[in-house]
Amino acid sequence: MGKYANHEEFGANAPVNYREDSTSESFLKGMSAITPPGMKPKQSRGRKFEEKTDFKASASWHHNFDVAMFGGSDLGTSDFENRQMTIEKGSGGVKRISGRK
Template sequence: MGKYASHEEFGINAPINYREDTTSESFLKGMSAVCPQGMKPKVSRGKKFEEKTDFKASARWHKNFDVAMFGGSDIGTSDYESRQMSLEGKINGIKRIPGRH
């Protein structure tokens, strides 16, 4: 069984978890695991990674997932950022399922 009970629960939780989980620390930890011995990733790349995973990026990620899996049924293709904000605003009625933290 999946982590989320419904697509609405996915739409409310997953983009928030995406933003919380995509930190410079997680990027640097992952890159350190795959870089050649004796080398380490640049801290500046971790900061750039985190900057590019803000609200706009998570809303775009959710929109693309929604289009691919459901034909754009949940937040549509136009004005998806404001639709994502309204979807996340419903969180009071939906159980918050934290990410990997």
């Protein structure tokens, strides 16, 4: 069984964890592991990565994953950010699971 049983559980946890875990430090650490010896990734690329994983990006990512896994929801509407924020606040008593394992 997957980590999230339904859309509400997924929506209340995964996008928040995605934003929290998608930092310039995590990007640079991952890139450092694959760079050739004697080289290191540019700090500016880490900052750009973090900028592109903000709330709007995670809401869009959430919508695409939701369509693939749960058949879609109403997050694709023009006010998807408000709907995403409502889900993330744990509407319906969904428990927040912080961080990835």
